[in-house]
Amino acid sequence: MKNVRLMTGIGTLCLVAAGTTANAEILFTQGFEGEDYLGGKYFADNPDGILEGETFSLVNNAEQAAVNGEGFYATMTYTGGSGLSDGDFVGVSNFAGAVGEYTEGTQGYQISDSDGIFNLYLDGVAGATSVSLDYFVNSTGYESLDFISISAGGVSGLNTIDQDIDDLEIEGEWRTITWTNLTSSEVVISVDFNSASEAIYIDNVQWSSTPIPAPGALALLGLAGLARRRRA
Ligand SMILES: [Ca+2]
Ligand SMILES: [Ca+2]
Numbered sequence: 001m002k003n004v005r006l007m008t009g010i011g012t013l014c015l016v017a018a019g020t021t022a023n024a025e026i027l028f029t030q031g032f033e034g035e036d037y038l039g040g041k042y043f044a045d046n047p048d049g050i051l052e053g054e055t056f057s058l059v060n061n062a063e064q065a066a067v068n069g070e071g072f073y074a075t076m077t078y079t080g081g082s083g084l085s086d087g088d089f090v091g092v093s094n095f096a097g098a099v100g101e102y103t104e105g106t107q108g109y110q111i112s113d114s115d116g117i118f119n120l121y122l123d124g125v126a127g128a129t130s131v132s133l134d135y136f137v138n139s140t141g142y143e144s145l146d147f148i149s150i151s152a153g154g155v156s157g158l159n160t161i162d163q164d165i166d167d168l169e170i171e172g173e174w175r176t177i178t179w180t181n182l183t184s185s186e187v188v189i190s191v192d193f194n195s196a197s198e199a200i201y202i203d204n205v206q207w208s209s210t211p212i213p214a215p216g217a218l219a220l221l222g223l224a225g226l227a228r229r230r231r232a
């Protein structure tokens with residue numbers, strides 16, 4: 001009989017927990033929407049005299065896909081390759097040939113063939129302690145020197161360095177990374193690919209606040225406890 005009562009108690013607690021989850025508030029969603037962001041292949045020369053390992057900022061170019069926008073910007077870390085000087089599909093895109101459809105709206109952020117390390121930064125959001133992000137890695141053949149690193153608030157969500165992406169079973173589908181209990185919420189995505197078919201797409205990045213038990217839920221918990229005591 002004691003066990004039954006204990007189970008009832010756990011059931012009540014679960015209900016309360018489920019009720020409070022609804023109080024998690026989405027503070028901001030980055031979905032890369034807006035026709036102004038769309039354009040053709042993006043070109044950026046490696047700066048004269050740049051050394052391996054050095055990073056430079058990217059600027060938006062007329063008629064080319066935007067690499068920077070409201071709440072996001074990109075840089076390149078030179079690794080000795082051609083970088084974006086050969087023209088690459090990077091930045092905001094509505095190309096859905098690989099992904100089928102985006103997880104939010106009709107546009108996302110694409111990084112492919114960067115021939116160097118392409119870094120996408122998404123500004124943190126004040127008060128956010130949770131971040132979720134959707135990514136799609138194009139299905140193709142990768143090599144061990146290709147890599148993807150995704151972090152939020154300095155916490156890694158995906159890091160393929162020193163692994164072969166082919167072995168990770170992350171290709172060809174939208175996948176979601178969720179971080180909780182963050183103390184800061186800037187998202188950093190770094191990618192090095194050296195082929196046009198090697199591509200990652202990012203969409204539907206959401207920043208949320210921590211669920212706080214509502215006063216009503218706490219009162220219910222108290223009442224449930226009282227009811228059990230009376231029955232006993
Ligand atoms: Ca979108
Ligand atoms: Ca390139």
Ligand SMILES: [Ca+2]
Nearest residue numbers: 140141142166
């Ligand atoms: Ca593969």
Ligand SMILES: [Ca+2]
Nearest residue numbers: 142143146194
């Ligand atoms: Ca490659």
